[in-house]
Amino acid sequence: KFGVTIHDTIKMWSVGGNFGSDDPVKARAEALKNYTRRGGGNLSEDDVVLIQEMLTKRFDAKRVRNFNEADEIRSHLYTTYNVNVNDQ
Numbered sequence: 584k585f586g587v588t589i590h591d592t593i594k595m596w597s598v599g600g601n602f603g604s605d606d607p608v609k610a611r612a613e614a615l616k617n618y619t620r621r622g623g624g625n626l627s628e629d630d631v632v633l634i635q636e637m638l639t640k641r642f643d644a645k646r647v648r649n650f651n652e653a654d655e656i657r658s659h660l661y662t663t664y665n666v667n668v669n670d671q
Contacts, residue, residue, distance in 0.1 A: 612646070626664065634664055641668070 588600035592607055604610060618638045620631065641656040660666040 630664065634666060
C-alpha cells in the first residue's frame with residue numbers, strides 16, 4: 584500500500600526504495616565506473632581522457648551484458664594505446 588522498502592545492510596527504510604548515495608549497490612557501481620591510472624606511458628592528456636571515456640563505456644557495456652562491445656573496446660585500447668585490461 585505504501586511502497587516501503589527496507590534495506591537491512593544499511594539499516595534504512597524508504598518509501599519508493601530510493602536510498603540515494605547511501606545505497607551500497609549504487610555506490611559500488613559508481614565507484615567501479617571510475618578507473619585510476621597507475622604506471623607510466625607517454626600519453627598526452629587528450630589520450631588519457633579518451634582512454635578514461637573508453638573504459639567507462641566498456642564498463643557500461645559489460646553492465647548491460649553487451650560483451651561484444653566490451654571486447655571490441657578492450658581490443659581497441661590494446662592495439663591503439665597498448666592498454667591491457669585485465670578483468671579476469
